[in-house]
Amino acid sequence: MFKDGTQIDSSSVISNADYKTAFLKLMDPKTIPPEWYEAISSARQTGSIFQVCLGVDTGKADLLAFKKVSRLIYRRDGTNVQEGETLDWNVQEIDPKALASQELEVSLWGKDWGMASSEGKAVLVIRTEAEYHHFGKYRLGWRQRSPEYQEYKTRLAHALIREISHLIPGIEKAIMVMDVATPLTFEDQGGRSGGAVAGWSWDYEDFRDDQPKELIGTPINGLYMAGYQAFSALFMGGVPTAMESGKRAAKAALEGAPPTEKILIPGVK
Numbered sequence: 001m002f003k004d005g006t007q008i009d010s011s012s013v014i015s016n017a018d019y020k021t022a023f024l025k026l027m028d029p030k031t032i033p034p035e036w037y038e039a040i041s042s043a044r045q046t047g048s049i050f051q052v053c054l055g056v057d058t059g060k061a062d063l064l065a066f067k068k069v070s071r072l073i074y075r076r077d078g079t080n081v082q083e084g085e086t087l088d089w090n091v092q093e094i095d096p097k098a099l100a101s102q103e104l105e106v107s108l109w110g111k112d113w114g115m116a117s118s119e120g121k122a123v124l125v126i127r128t129e130a131e132y133h134h135f136g137k138y139r140l141g142w143r144q145r146s147p148e149y150q151e152y153k154t155r156l157a158h159a160l161i162r163e164i165s166h167l168i169p170g171i172e173k174a175i176m177v178m179d180v181a182t183p184l185t186f187e188d189q190g191g192r193s194g195g196a197v198a199g200w201s202w203d204y205e206d207f208r209d210d211q212p213k214e215l216i217g218t219p220i221n222g223l224y225m226a227g228y229q230a231f232s233a234l235f236m237g238g239v240p241t242a243m244e245s246g247k248r249a250a251k252a253a254l255e256g257a258p259p260t261e262k263i264l265i266p267g268v269k
Contacts, residue, residue: 015225039263
């Protein structure tokens, strides 16, 4: 059923929403077997991230750090962490310097396929772990944020940029455009519950299988799942795994695969 009330009947549906969205937000709970509803509600997912994307002028930034690699994993020397910079996601606003003291992933996009720079321009991406619940208070609705959200995330972004300035000299003056994403962005733009960036939890207590399990079948007749949570793990990376799920979901729908009873979601006892 569409927002305007238009309804389309179909013998099968392939959902590209993740499990929590599909079962907990888009469906009537009464149509879902209780054990499945409980399993999906309690299933843990991977965490989210804070991400800064930068379009930079390569004539002003020294990209020598990426001469042999396209991605750097960086963390400040623990001896340089100042008092008061401990990260606490439960406070109203975290200290930007504390966020920058975390492990950072710094990538030069396009380097692997010879497109790192186009006419003196390049794209740099900085990522670090972030808690969804901390940013949740700024969410007013789908793609709607409270007034202070933009200024706050921009301050955090500049702290990450300053942190890597010794790795990439000149980076602060080389920025031509900046885009900042929080867990809320990954929830709204990516359709990922809680902003989870890699599907189901990878923690050992949740995932102990030697091989990823296919989660395309559901207990609902004619409903099949596709996307990054349609397998218990991203065995080929996010996009390839999602594409494979689409092929298998289409095959299941065309063959009229019956509902499944066994719950294979990671972490379900």
